[in-house]
Each structure stands twice: as C-alpha cells, then as structure tokens.
Amino acid sequence: MALRYKYKQPLILFLCAFVSLWFIGSSCKNHNHPDKKIFHYNESSGLASLDPAFAKNKQVMWSTHQLYNTLIEIDSNMQMQPSLATHWNISEDNLVFTFILRNDVFFTDDACFTNGKGRKLTAHDVEYSFKRIIDKSTASPGAWIFNNRVDSVNGFTAINDTTFQLKLISPFQSILGILSMQYCSIIPKEAVEKYKTDFRRHPVGTGPFSFVAWEEGQALILKKNENYFEKDAEGRSLPYLDGIKVSFYDSKATEFLEFQQNRLDFIDDIDPSFKDEVLTKTGNLKKTWLDKIELHKHPYLNIEYLGILVDGENELVKNSPLRFQKIRQAINYGFNRKKMMLYLRNSIGIAAESGFVPAGLPSFDSVAVPGYHYDIDKAKQLLAEAGYPNGKNLPEIKLLTIPIYGDLGTYIANELLQVGIKVQVEVIQKSLLMEQTSKSQAPFFRGSWIADYPDAENYLGVFYGKNPAPPNYTRYKNADFDLLYEKALSEKNDSLRYKLYQQMDRIIISDAPVVPLWYDMAIHLVHLNIQNFYPNSLNLLELRRVKKL
Template identity: 50%
Template sequence: MQYIAIPVLYSFVSCNHSTSEDDLKIFRYNQAAGITSLDPAFASTQSNIWGVNMIFNGLVQADSDLHIIPCIAKRWEVSPDGKVYTFHLKNDVFFHDNPLFNNGKGRVVIAKDFVYSFQRIINPSVASKGSWIFNDKVDSILPFKAVDDTTFQIKLLRPYPPLEGILTMQYCSVVPQEIVEQGASSFRTHPVGTGPFQLKVWKEGAVLLLFKNKNYFELDEQQRRLPYADGVRITFIDSKATEFLKFREREYDFISDIDPSFKDDLLTKDGELQPKYAKTIKVQKSVYLNTEYIGFNLSDTSQRNPLMKNEIRQAISYGIDKDKMILYLRNNIGVPAWNGFVPRGLAAYDASRVQKYHYDPQKARDLIRHAGYDAGNPMPPIKLFCSSTAEVLCNYVVNEMRQIGIDVSVETMQGKALNEQMIKGNAKCFRASWIGDYPDAENFLALFYSGYGAPPNYTRFKNDKFDRMYENAFTITDDSIRNSIYVEMDKLIMEEAPVIPLYYDQVIRFLQKNISGIPNNPMNLLDLKRVRIN
C-alpha cells in the first residue's frame, strides 16, 4: 500500500512516500504504452481503454463471464423486428463535479446526453476511430432519440444482434455536451465522466492521478458505495523490464503481462508461479479474446504463389507443433489453437465440433506432394511478414515449415509498418492477432466476410457460402441458434484455411499479496471498482 498526504496533492505526484494522519489507499500501476487520450471517442488502444473505463460509464457493461448487464441503463427491450432498442436509464447517475457546471456540481445524466455522445462518435469532424461501431448500422435519419429524460432509443437500418456487446465498448461512454464543447480541445486531458474515479492530475508522460468519485452510483452486494480504493496512480515508464523490477520492489501493485526476459524468472515451464515468489506475489489467469494467427493474402492468383493452393495452407496447419510452441516459447501461457479461429471464452467456441487439425508432419508432406511439389518441381519460396515483437514466435514457425520441406524466410518490421503492408495487400503471408472489440463471435468472423475490405478482411477471403451464413446470422435473435451458425462458419474457415490459428491467448496478471478484488475477464479490461488494498 502506498500512503500519501491528502492536503498536499503534488507531494504525491513527486514523492512516493509522503504520509500524514489521513492516509489514502492508492492503487499503483505502470502503463508502458502510455495514454494518448482520456476522451472516450479515442478509446482505441488498451491503455486508453483502461483509463477511460475508470472515468466513464455507458448504458451497459459486461461481467466477468461476458454477460451483458445494466450500467446507466437499468433495463432495455428490443422491438419484435430487431431494429429498435429502448433503454430505460437510472435517474441517480451524476457527472463528476466541475467548475463548468452550474455551481460547480455535477448534474444528472439524461437521455439527451447519450444522443449527443453517440452522435459525436459518428461525427466526421470528431474523427473518432470508433465511428465504425455505428456506421452503416444505425438509421441515417434519426439513429438516436431521447424519448424523455430517462428513455433512450437506438434505431437500426437492419437487425444487428451484436449491438448489445458493442455498447459495452468504452467508445459508448456518456459525456456532458457543455463540458466537451466549452473545452473541446482539452477534453482528452480534462475529462468529465460518471465513473468510479475522476481526474486530479495528469502530467503527460510522467504520472496520472485519479481520486475516488464519492458520488458514484454503483453499490456492492451489501449496499456499500463503490469504489473501495481512494485513488489510482499511473506512471508511464516505457520499459517493461524496469516496470517488472519496480513491481518486484513493491513500487507497483499490479502488472499485466511481463517482459519476455523475466518470463522464466517468474514462471515455471508449466506456467505456474516460481516458488520463490509464492509469499509475495499472486498470479491471475483467464481466457483472453485474442487469437494469434498466420494469415494469407488470397487475392494474389498468380501461378507462382503456392499459398493459393488449399493443400499448402492445410499442410502448414498440420506442420506446426503448437503444443511445443506454447510450452517452450510461452511457458504454457495460452492454449494451442487447434479448434477454430473463434477463441475460448465465447459461446460460439466449440472444440468438439470445430476440430480440423493436429500436429502431423507426415500428413503435411503428403499434402505438399498432392499439391504438385516435389524434388523435380520445388515449391517457390515464401516470405513471412512479422512484427519485431513476434520475431521469436515467427522464427519457430519458420523452422517448423522448413521441417516439412517449405522454403520460408522471415521479414521483420515494426508493427505499424506491418499493418500498412497487410492493408495494401503486399504481405502474402503474415503473423497477426485479433483481439475482440466486444464479446460476440461475429467480431472474429467478420475478418472473413467478403463485403469488408482490409481491415478487417486482411486475407481477402471470399466464399459465397460463408457470406450467406454471415448475413443470415444478423436475422437471428436467438443466441443459441446464432452461435450454431457461427460454429458452422468457423468450421468452414478451418477447411478453407485463409488463416492458421496458432494459439488462443491468456490474460495473465501479477499482483502483490495485499491486493484483492480485481476481477479477471476475457476482454482484459482493468476494473478497479472493487479493488482492496489491505
């Protein structure tokens, strides 16, 4: 636990050990990737999402099992045609106090605030990266409507069952129009929301300090007001190695993921905590909606491209020992992806129905011969495009492919450059990952719908049967039926192999022993409403 003096705010920012009789319980962590904005309209990276999630709320939220539950909306219903969603709002949710409000006191949230907030997301002048969540989905004339102060409606062009999941995204947080527009350029650094914490100090690149919102509307099971902690302190040291060392010295309460160089120091090969840390550190693990994969650009129809042959893509799937990969490269963090592109944690993940491949190098060689390649007709070489952060993994994949007779090399570049090559179609074979934006399998299967360009369809996959199933799923309101369709779509992807799933990732977090109450969840969202510092 870190102690700080209440009256001297800046002594907390500059000094880690200021104390007084009135000590606060402050949760401390480092954000190596930095935070670029606390405006929900720009909550496009994990670091921004975590920050926004502490300051803002939306209509609904996802629990640790990805069930959609109320937040500012206490209940909602969907019209019989699936095109109108009506949300009934709580009447006791207030924005944070701010001098720009009348008398400096936060006012109650009303339906018009959601109309403004959602219109702002799709306003071209705002240039939110989240505009895609509503574009081509909501009515073009009156997409959002305040029926009265506590009734808000969304009108769709056509049924879209994943909408409830999309509304859990931090893009969909409510913001106060008068604050945004009086200081539009500064809202990213001076946000005003309804969340469990509110901003006190942000020295960009150095430290961000949040204090408890004492008027927060959510209560625990014993009717005690959340949050429990008095505040959150975030630093921005860009070295994950330094972050780990400071965590080991108890300067941080929590780290998410670790620098690879410390992997073996913290974890055994089986992914368990090393015994020497058992008394001081605890580890949390859960499934993560993240599929790591090798993708193929199927728009290159030239005869010289062997990846256009389904047998070659299938051969690569059989030729990679994913179990060994997870054990030796990742200390069993994650699960080998033999069962489809849709990851564990989603209802449409079905290992019993989507099981196409296993490690079989001889079958891989047979498929290569069946594709027409042998000593007399060698396969043209393949280049695997890879980000620098995944170079070790890609070198492993390359070695496995060489073992089955495929001539392959790695071209490493920065992640942004790789993404540009994937968008332009220059990467014929690439290593990528897809992290779920919202808890619905449609978010993963959308990568293969031919109606979309790149992104998200980086492989340029086109299959009429798949497209029909994708479009039909939107007309199905019964989740179990829709998930059955998703399973069939995933089976088709495994058969056609535009991608080779490598592994389903895992959320792994390390906490000091005195920290409790942080729920793990498949979205890897940091939720500090119930964190306790003992």
Template identity: 45%
Template sequence: MNFKFGFFLFFFFLLSCGKNIQDENLSIFRYNQASGIATLDPAFAKDQATIWACNQLFSGLVQLNNNLEVMPSIAKSWEISEDGLDYTFFLQKNVFFHAHPIFEKERRVVASDFTFSFDRLKSKELAAPGAWVLSNVESYKSLNDSTFEINLQKPFPPFLGLLCMQYCSVVPKEIMKNTNFRENPIGTGPFQFQYWKDGVKLVFRKTPNYFEKEDGKQLPFLDAIAITFVKDKQAAFLEFIKGNLDFISGIDGSYKDEVLNRDGSLRGKYKGKIILQSQPYLNTEYLGFLMEDALPLKIRQAINYGFDRKKMLKFLRNNIGTPAVQGFVPKGLPSFSEKLKGYNYNPAKAKQLIQESKFDLSTEITLSTTSSYLDLCEYIQNSLSEIGLNIKIEVNPPSTHRQMVATSKLSFFRGSWIADYADAENYLALFYSKNFCPNGPNYTHFKSEIYDLLYQEAVHEVRDSIRYLLYRKMDEMIMEKAAIVPLYYDQVLRFSQPNISGFNSNAMNLLDLKKVEKTNVTNNQ
C-alpha cells in the same frame, strides 16, 4: 472550508515523494502505464492504456461483466423489438456527473445527454476513431429524461456489446462546450479526475456519490488510483517487486524466464510474494494466405498439420496461451467450442498431403513477419523443413508489415486479431467477401458464396444459440479451406500484490477497479 482542506491534504498525500503515506485510511491503487496516455476523451479510447483510464472515469448505457455478458450500467434495463431494430433503454435516476464549478448543483444524467454524446461521437469535426460503432444506427432520441431509444438500419445482435465500449460513454455538453476537456474530463465513473502531469503521474480519486453498490456497500472501495509512466518495463517490474506498484499486466520477454517456469507457473522464489492471474484474452495469432495467389489447398493443409503448437507455446511462450487446434474464433468467447475440428500436429498426414499435391518441393515459400514473432516463424520454418517444405522468412518493421498486409502485398504473412467487441462476428467478418482489404479487414481475400450467406444469416439472427451454431459452421469452413494457420489463442497475465482483492477482469482484458480492495495499505505505500 473543511471539504476543500480535506481534499488538499488528500492531494498532498498522493503527490508525496516518500514511499510511506502516513494515513492508514487511504487506499491508493498504483500501476504503471509504460506506453503513456495521450487523452482521457472516451471518444478517442482506441488503445488499451486509454481504455483502462477512461473505464475509471466514464460510464455508458451498459457494461460487460467478467463473463463478457452485457449488464446494466446507467441503463437499469432495456427492451429490444422482435425484429432486432429498436432498442429502448430505461435510465437510472440516481446517476450524476462528477462535481464541477460549472454545475450549480448536482447534475443528473438524462437521456438527452446520450443524444449529445452520440452526436459528438459521430461528428465529422471531431473525427473520433470510435464513430464506427454507430455506423449501423439509423436514429436515436430521448423519449423523456429517463428513456432513450436507438433504431438500427438492420439487425445486428452484437450491438449491445458495441455499446459497452468506452466510445459510447456519456459526457456533459456544458463541460464540452465551455471548458478544456483535457483538463476537465468529467464523467460518471467510479473515480474522478484529480491531477495529471504528462509523462509523470495521473491521479484519480473516488467518486463520493457513485451510483453502483456491491452487496449494499457503496462503490468504489479504493480511495484513489495513481498511474505512473515509467517506459522501462524492467524498471517498472522492479518497482512492483519492491511493493511500489500494485499490479503489472503482461510480462516482457526480457524477464519472462526469470519469473515463469516453462509450464507458465510462477518460479519458486516468487510464490507467496506475488499473485499470478491468467485467463483467456480475445486475440488470435495466426498465419494468413492471400487466397488470390495462394498455395494449393493440400499444401496449406499440410502447413497446418506440420508443426506442434503445444511444443511451440511451451518453449517459446512459457505456455502463455492456448494452442489453436480448433478454429479462428478464440477461447473466451461464448460461441467458442472445443468440439470444432481444426488441425493437430500430424506430420505423417502432412507428408501424405504434400505427396498427393505433387507440389514442387524446390519452390521457395516466403513467410513475412516482424521481429517480435521471428522466433515463432523460425520454429515453424524448421518444423516444415522436416516434412519437405522450403520456407523463407522475410522480416519487416511492424508499420511496413501492417501496410503490406492491408494492401494485399504479402502472399503468406503473420497476423493477429484482437477483438473490438465480445462477439465472434468480430472475427468472422475477416472472411466476408464484402470486407476485402483495403476497404475492410478481409486480408486473405477469402471468398465463398456459402460463407457469405451464413454470415448474413448470422448477423440477422437475434437468438444466441442459433447464431452461435452459424458461427461454428463458418469457422469450420475457414478451417476446411485452410485460408489461415491458427497458431494460438492468447492469454493475459496479471501480477498483483497479495494485499489486493476483488481484482477481476474479463477476456477483453478490461481494467475494472471499482470492486478492488487493498488491505494493510500502510505497509506497501
């Protein structure tokens, strides 16, 4: 009775309408999710909002740390065969699913639970968007309760990174087969489901027997997480400034200049009041050419040389991002190299290339974009007009633009690529000839036998150092052929309250709250 009564009080505190919770022992982390959350099923965790929530509730075999290195999670260790085909995982024996009445006692995670979870992820009946992560898997099986084996069809060194995705989380078959999973999202994560009112509030409470520790201390440090769903980003930011939210991710254009200086630093009125964290985000913004109907090589190179990326970022994005003067692979990945030669601003070189090409300067070049990136495209348009190129901008709705890019209807288009997993192969696959859209992500229809051979060699190379060299050669080739115009490598901004500590992330912009601590909680709740 005392246990149930205690959780009733805890639940009451979380749902209290007042701003102050009169219990200084409760540490509740609050954030807003403007886009809403449609599901807590990890097999459907394809958008950031769902990934963030599922990362609190579920665990997989392995996980990424702040440096995008693969670390143990439910698997305490693993072995990979010399040919890169066989992965054997050795599971911890102290990992339990969250408590639920359907379990007669503590339910320990065993290897067969991963067999069930992977079978479910692949099932055609479920039609999960994450099924693709197992497309290269030949077979998998539990050798015993604490040993799980996966066999690949062909070597794929980034495979461990795929297993870090929330899609590969373990779920219990008893819950899946006998309950409504939406109301019972039972996992093994640092927090467990408490309450969900659609479009209003979602609450998680700490898992009392979570298996991970930090310096001998039981994780997580927080007592609970409370998520609200205010759609107005300005209203959410005001709640953050008032101390009613503990963090805001990103910054909306409507209040960007109110908060940040041109150089990306906090304005004076906010210094000391909020904390700004900035780090690379695995997203490359670029312009792409359809190579089957492309402008001449020297004109594509001239476009790359013809505008100042640093100035563009400073005045249009408050320096949120890094000028893409290397290649397509973004800053933040282990294989990224500052030494890779891309394109700097060089209008004299651009004019020389135009002259050498004997290009008809009366030719109108149509650049297709969406309204969100119109300012960038207009900046590029004005810069290129100064070197003699006639750029016309065509603006389409986002859904129309995506469809036209995917069906090769645009000769010159704005694009962006956000990593699904933390390996450069995720970016370089966009230029592999067998990935031509609409059946793959090669939207430029770039084709090179040499590039394809390098790609095939790289995806079979298990030694990171050699694979990274192959990646750089491929990236250099894309730049030499000017199949794209890299604009900038994105950054993620996080604003948090001064009483929040241990709040770290990685270049995938993952929300990991298990090591976060919140002090003086009564003052901000």
C-alpha cells in the same frame, strides 16, 4: 539516482498539493498511509487522451473505464449486463433498441455545471455522446462502430429523460456488444463546450473514480467518486479504493523494479526479458516468487495467426503455391503448436487447435469446431496430393513477421522444413507489415485480432467477402460463408446464433486462409495485499471492487 526522484520538481510540488488533502502519491511519502487505499499501476506506452471518443487502445480504455459508464457492460463471464441502462427492449424487426435508464446517476462536480454541482444524467446525454462519436468534427477513431449500421437521420433519440432509442439500418445483433465499448461512454455536453479540445485532459463522467490531475508523461491521479451509484451485495458504496495513481515509466525494466519494490500494485503482462526469471516453462510462478506475489491468468480475446492472401485475382496469389487449399492445410498440420507454446511462450496462451474464434467467448466450442493438430504424416500426404511429394519442386514461401515474433517465425519454418515446406522468414517493422497487408501485398504474414466486443461476429467479420482490408486482410470470399454471416447478424437467439458462428468457423478451418497459432491469455502479477482483482477476457482493468489491505 532513486527511481522515485525522476519526476521534475514542479510535478512533485504539484502532486504534493493533492497529497495534503487525501494522501496520494509515493513521491510524497504517503504511499502506505493507513487511512487511504491508493491503487498504483504503470502505463509504459503513455496516455494520449482521457476523452472516451478516442479510446482506441488499452491505455485510454483502462483510464476512461474508471471515469465513465456505458449503457451496457460486460461481466467476467462475457455476458452483457445493465449499467446506466436498467433494461432494454428490441423491436420485432430487430431494428429499434429502446433503453430505460437509471434515475440515480450523477456526473461528478465540475466547473462546467451550474454552481459547480454535478447534475443528473439523462437520455439526452446518451444522444449527445453517440452523435458526437460520428460527428466528423470530433474525428473519433471509433466512428466506425456506428457507420453503415445506425440510421444517420434518426439513429439516436432521447424519447424523454429516462428513455433512449437507437435505430439500425439493418439487423445487427452485435450492436449490444458495441454499446459496451469505451467509445460509447456517456459524457455531458457542458464539459465539451467548456473545455473544447482540452476535454481530452479534463474528463467529467459518472464513473467510480473522478479526475484529480494529469501531468502528461508523469502521472495521472484519480480519486473515489463519493456519489457513485453502484453498491455491493451488502449495500456498501463502491468503489472500495480511495484513489488511483498511474505512472508512465517507459522502461519495462523500471516498471518491473518498481513492482518488486512494492511501488506498483500490479503489472500487466511480463516483458520477455523477465519472463524466465518469474515463470516456469509451464507458465507457473517460480518458487522464489510464490510467497511474494500472485499470478493471474485468464483467456484474453485475441488470436495470433498466420494470414494467407487467397484473392485469385491478385498476381501475387496466381504465382504462389499458397493458392492451393491442400498446401495451406499442410502448413496447418505441419508444426507442433503445443511445443511452441511451451518453449517460446512459457505456456502463456492456448495452442489454437480449434477455429479462428478464440477461447473465452461464449460461442467457443472446440468439439463443435475441431481445428488442426500436429500431424506430420497428414501434412506430407496433403503435400503429395497437391502435387509436391515430400516438397519436391515446391517453391520457397516467404513469411513476413515483426521483430518480437521473429523467434516464432523461425520455429515454424524449422518445423515445416521437416515436412518438405521451405519457409523464408523476413522480419520487417510493424508499420510496414500493416501497410502491406492493408494493400494486399503480403501473401503470407503474421497477424493478430483482438476483440472490440465479446461476440464471435467480431472475428468472423474478418472473412466476410464484402469487407475490405482491413479487416479482411486475406481477401477471403466464400458465398456460403457470407450467407451464414448475414443470417447471424439478425439472429436474436444466442444458441442459434452460436451454431451459425460455429458453422462459419468450420468453413474457415477447411478453406484455411489462416493458420491459427494460439488463443491469447492475459497475465498479471499482483501483490498479495490486493483482493478482488479480476479483469475479464477483454483485459479491461476493473477496479470497482478491488480492495487493498
């Protein structure tokens, strides 16, 4: 049976009703209509909500990014730029942030408004949207972004229609990055009051695209917002596309086949089963694909690492050789990260030979923060200094990992064996690993950390002594580190703050509560008729300026 006929008959009729208006949907034979430019992509993990208050994963983030705007956005260089706000001011004590809003932004037309006509966005919408996030009745997984940071009484205030004010409890410079998150998308109160819990599937925003239809598990359809406020450098209205269609094939094999047959315009990442078919070991397209598709690679703000529990009060740590700093350092020196990336990752990612803060952030500097590189002699020297020459009498160490990283665990174990460190790799389910790390029951484990916002504080907060697990899964505590972290929170000067971040990162590398593996890389396969497709290091799907030829 052809893949395009997997949809149920009612859905086909449902979608075709919209196709008759603006020619959308491959199932209705208008996929290549010359007058309409529709961007097609797939979400194999499905979509739980279109409410930005629940934008906790990539699937919801990508969809809500097309439908809504935030006060601030992040550009391709990871710099903060105005979006709904034209500019902002920060008080001398770093506690009050005042935002001046654009005066030409309108919500899309919807039945929730008087006469169904979208109204102008105001600062009152910003106040409402942010208060809704921390409202317990909303039960937003994003409430943490403001908890213990924003004044609970007067934290959010609309001074007038175009001026919004945010008040912090204590200085926290990263608040600007937080305001760029999809959780902080601005929504109208009328829509929430009209649709109540169904707002999750009836979004009303100010974004470049507006909602048409969503048949859960089947397809999501968005159309161009004809009244969108942004224009390009030549004064042309954005977006260039006429619409977006998202499919929900749960099979990566089906997704790849759809892409091959030009029914998807791009795919995000490559399933391991197709990796060697498409990519060389050096991470480039194989010759058979060169004239068919483009390969887009760029830094992705995620670090893969091995975590080491270092809480001296924990009984598991008291009896573990990993309590010794030199053993942890020996592990860091004892395996070849570059070879690992070449043979197990097809060079997708960068060997983590600097700090815990990954490449792609403005503060990243591999010279200022030298990390670990493969040095078997140095590893053996450290073992001997720790009292275990050539690993003699060193107890076996258990490494916990999840199924998709089992091969990496085996590789590292084999490499460390040459040093004299015996590692037993135990593969468990992700949910169990998360539970054990959260309860400080995993002495040695594989982990990853994806940025919520583009600031190194997002990574260094993982080691702040006052933070519990999560995010401090290693239970690391260092008084000097904590003082630097607290100082960085209130430092407005970027250059000075970056130097503080680098100081902290050097401390982490020296103490070695983690073994950095690689700085991740986002990889996209894109058809040749797609132009201006440039996601950023947060791997956020940006379609405002995309053109489809």
